[in-house]
Amino acid sequence: MKRTLLALILISLTAMSYAQMTAQVIAQNQSPDAYTFGSNVNMRIEVNQGNELIKGVYIRYRPIIKDAPDYRKIAMNPRSPGSDIWEGTIKHSDIGDKDIEYYIEFTLLDDSVEKMPWDMDVNGAYMLVAGALKSRLEDGFVLLSQDGDIDQSDGFIFAVSYLTIADHVDENSIRVWVGGKDVTKKATITDNTIIYRGSAQAGEVRGMITAQIDGENVQSPTWTTTSTGKIRLPITYYGSVNFASNIYDYNIKDPQSSSISSGYDSKNEFVGWGDVTASMGRITAFSNIYMNSHESSKYQRINRYTLGLRLPSFEIIAGDYSPSISSLTMNNRNLFGLSGRLYSQGVSLELSAGEMQRATLLKDEDNTPLSSTFKQEAIGFRLRMGPEDGFSIGINGTRNRDIISSLDENAIILGDPDAGKDGGDDADDTEPLQNYIVKPQDNLVLSVDVRLNIPDQRVVLGAELAGSLLNRDTRGGVFSDEELEQIGGFTNLTSKIDLTQLADIFVVNRNMEPLYPNRENLNWLAWMAYFRTYFWNNLFNISYSNTGSAFNAL
Known part of the structure; x- marks a missing residue:
């Protein structure tokens, strides 16, 4: 038994030593071990090594309860630019009266992540527990509601008697703390009794009394009650609203008159944007809005509206979003529609669909x-x-x-009376050709990518191969039988696939680029490869790409 215990201790020490040696950042946690009800907790760390490698420092924390939610995230900031001391604050409203477990997360310049304590996987995270106030413990406060489990479906009752010390207690100094909050204004305080009735809740509830006896600060014991009833998850939210504008007032006189010229329009402009995020347990909802006075149906969309919901292993976003499918397919282009993602550690599926550009029509003064x-x-x-x-x-x-169908044909065709003439004496008088402002297109891109990420070595290697088909004019529909006989290259394809049914995905006709993709001419392919590493405090990014002349990704 002793040998087994000694072996476990040696393994733990070895794991801690290895984690400490492989970490680039060495720091000391100088945060308090306990908090006081109703007070924010100031957290602090001191970085002893690797401060110049740090991009950001965060506190990840959560209450120690059954079915605990995901770790919340709070940013820490250096005390001053370049300082080794990083500080952050956990608000008392986020703690309530619960014990907290937390760890420190370091994001480095190479986007790798390190955690402290380094032995967290062995010995667990740091602890932050409810501590006593800086006052004397007074046993004269006696809890009357001493049932171990209380059904709180109709509300919680917290009753305390202080009969034996009533003559010495300053009633104006009495403070009632329940759930980490000062609820004195909601409590009923008599000559010798304190009664507080709270809303229905479930789980552990902590309560205590603070007061003054003959000018001395005292406090009651901290009582904990496990209660049943309705489960009410706390909702946390944050957001911002912003507005900016330019106001113009031209005061230019007309050269032909002494009055102010009406030829100069003072067209003011504005922009407003805002966001809000709300979390309840492991569920997060978020929204963003951006509005600009330059928004017009004559041009592409400027305003942005986004609404999203994030659950464990699932995310859905409606409105404006910029999906990053891959570098050679769809990358950081705004899409107004619906995007969803199912993900886990080993597999993920992402789908996006919507409008990438809207129908627009710009005319001159003659309505042309x-x-x-x-x-x-x-x-x-x-x-x-x-x-x-x-x-x-x-x-x-x-x-x-x-x-x-999004544009009327008259909006995309211009009659050119000289388009059918060659300018010579023998120019024939054929009907004018039609000059198209824009033609409807189809674009199909498929790709395969591989990626090798080695976090311990801070090395990322990857490559992607993609092929595309572009149809520059889909109005004519698919190939006719006569056109297929003339081309000949599609005989094997059309014997297996009905081009009419394939048109729901891609229109195959003579306006395709390339017309007939094959292995002899690979100009319809594109590929890229990259290598990234973080070495001696420097980020090296080496990439190479090759794009064929017929490769297109709209």
């Missing part, structure tokens, strides 16, 4: 179309197999399509 765009719908997906912090393979695809 100058420019226009079709409404373009986009669909993208990504399937990742393998962990993100190891070796993974991704299969990606996107389809962009201009919707022909």
Whole structure:
């Protein structure tokens, strides 16, 4: 038995020593071990080594309760620029009366993450517990509601008697603390009794009394009651609202008159944006809005509206979003629609669909179309197999399509009376050709990527191979039988696939680029490879890409 215990101790010490040696950041936790009801907790660490490698420091904390939620995150800031002392504050409203477990998270310049305590996996996280106030413990406060389990469906009752010390207690100094909050104003205080009735809740509830006896600060014992009843999860939220504007007042006189010229319009402009995030347990909802006075249906969308919901292993976003399917397919382009992601450590599936650009039409003073765009719908997906912090393979695809019905034909065609003439004496008088401002297109891109992430060595390697098809004019529909006979290269394809049914995904006709993709001419392919590492406090990023002349990703 002694040998087994000694072996476990040696293994733990070895694990702690190894974690300490492999860590780039060495720091000391100087935060308090206990907190006081109703007071914020000031947390502090001192970095002894690797401060120049740090991008950000965060406190990750959560209450120690059954079915505890995910760790919350609070940023720490250096006491002064370049300081080795980092400080952060946990608000008392986030603690309540619960014991807290927490750890410190360091995000480094190479985007790797280190945690403190280094032996957290062995000995657990740091603890922050409710502590006594700086006052004398007084046994004259006696808890009357001493049932171990109380059904609180109709509300919680906290009753305390101080009969034996009533003559010495300053009634104006009495403070009632329940659930980590000062609830004195809601309590009923008589000559010798204190009664507080709270709202229905469930779980452990802590309460205590503070007061003054003959000018001396005293406190009661801290009582803990396990109660049953309705479960009410706390909701935390934060957000911001911002507004900016430019106000112009031109005061330019007309050269032909002494009056102020009406030819100069004072067109003011503004922009407003805001966000709000709310969390309840492991559920997070968030929204963003951005509004600009330059928004106009004649141009592409400027305003942004986003609403999202994040659950464990699932996320859905509606409105404006910029999905990053992959570098060669769909990357950081705004999509107004719906995006969802199912994810775990070993596999994830991401789907996005919506409008990438809206139909616009700009005319001159004679009502002649100058420019226009079709409404373009986009669909993208990504399937990742393998962990993100190891070796993974991704299969990606996107389809962009201009919707022909989104624009009237008169809005995209201009009659050119000279288009059918060659300018010579023998110019024939054929009907004028039609000059198109814009033509509807189809674009299909498929890719495969591989990625190897070695966090311990701070090395990331990856590569992606993609192929595309672009149809520059889909109005004519798919190939006719006569066109297929003339081209000939699609004989094997059309014997297996009905091009009419395939048109729901991609229109195959003579306007394709490339017209016939094959292995002899690979100009419809693109590929890239990259290598990133963090070495001697420097980030090295080496990448190479090759794009074929016929590769297109709208």
